[in-house]
Amino acid sequence: MDLHTDRPHPARVYNYLLGGDVYFDADKHAAEQGIRSNPHSRVPPRENRAFLRRAVRFLAAEQGIDQFLDIGTGIPSPPNVHHVAQSVHPGARVVYVDHDPIVLAHAATLLDGTGETRFLKADLLDPRAILESPEVRETLDFDRPVALLLIAVLHFVGDDQDPYALVAELLAALPPGSHLTLSHLTGDFAPEAWAAVTEIFRRQGVTMRVRTRPEVVRFFTGLDLIDPGLQVLPQWRPDTDEPPASDAAVSVYGAVARKP
Numbered sequence: 632m633d634l635h636t637d638r639p640h641p642a643r644v645y646n647y648l649l650g651g652d653v654y655f656d657a658d659k660h661a662a663e664q665g666i667r668s669n670p671h672s673r674v675p676p677r678e679n680r681a682f683l684r685r686a687v688r689f690l691a692a693e694q695g696i697d698q699f700l701d702i703g704t705g706i707p708s709p710p711n712v713h714h715v716a717q718s719v720h721p722g723a724r725v726v727y728v729d730h731d732p733i734v735l736a737h738a739a740t741l742l743d744g745t746g747e748t749r750f751l752k753a754d755l756l757d758p759r760a761i762l763e764s765p766e767v768r769e770t771l772d773f774d775r776p777v778a779l780l781l782i783a784v785l786h787f788v789g790d791d792q793d794p795y796a797l798v799a800e801l802l803a804a805l806p807p808g809s810h811l812t813l814s815h816l817t818g819d820f821a822p823e824a825w826a827a828v829t830e831i832f833r834r835q836g837v838t839m840r841v842r843t844r845p846e847v848v849r850f851f852t853g854l855d856l857i858d859p860g861l862q863v864l865p866q867w868r869p870d871t872d873e874p875p876a877s878d879a880a881v882s883v884y885g886a887v888a889r890k891p
């Protein structure tokens with residue numbers, strides 16, 4: 632298993648920023664460099680996990696969804712998708728997908744569900760391989776609505792890799808009533824800070840492409856955005872009275888939309 636421990640990897644940098652313990656020196660170095668150019672670097676991962684949990688609870692409890700395809704899962708940081716989904720629907724099914732071998736190495740934590748939960752090591756850049764995999768075919772019933780989760784992963788897909796076509800191909804395979812839940816880094820509120828972070832990743836050989844609001848909205852083409860539409864994460868159906876972090880500190884948009 633090649634873990635490429637000599638260069639930073641998004642999943643491990645993210646785990647470091649979340650306060651986890653799954654990272655190597657190169658990941659810590661990149662994260663600390665990021666913190667120097669953007670002192671709020673720990674806010675987006677924290678808000679992103681909170682959004683993920685609110686969105687999955689909403690999908691399960693209010694939209695009746697009990698099947699989830701989570702691409703770009705990340706190193707487990709409980710509660711994970713199946714914990715939240717199965718607290719509403721005990722038999723909820725979840726397929727976790729990530730291309731990082733270190734996520735695979737921690738997949739056991741993702742497989743402790745009471746319902747059927749599977750892990751697939753595959754690449755978002757190859758939707759067909761995901762859709763045709765036994766893990767997906769044996770776990771998810773494509774005759775019933777599925778929630779596709781693309782949480783904090785599309786900003787690792789460059790424009791030359793046609794992220795809009797990838798999302799469209801995945802959605803085309805899902806029946807009406809399915810949902811897309813997506814979050815995405817933006818440079819709209821702190822362009823210089825995010826240009827610096829993007830450059831740190833680029834120098835380490837990692838693509839990062841923050842996107843503007845219209846560029847993120849475009850992922851939802853053909854879908855019905857659910858109220859309150861695309862928001863900076865703390866403004867999406869907040870479940871706390873605490874004052875939200877500033878838009879510049881969060882710098883992540885998120886939304887849930889339904890396939891008509």
Ligand SMILES: C[S@@+](CC[C@H](N)C(=O)[O-])C[C@H]1O[C@@H](n2cnc3c(N)ncnc32)[C@H](O)[C@@H]1O
Pocket residue numbers: 641642645679680683702703704705706728729730731734753754755756781782783784787
């Ligand atoms: C920032 S983490 C987000 C983790 C989780 N979705 C969350 O929101 O907490 C991004 C994850 O996407 C994965 N990833 C990046 N590019 C990917 C690709 N092309 N295919 C599959 N996974 C990818 C990384 O390995 C990493 O685990």
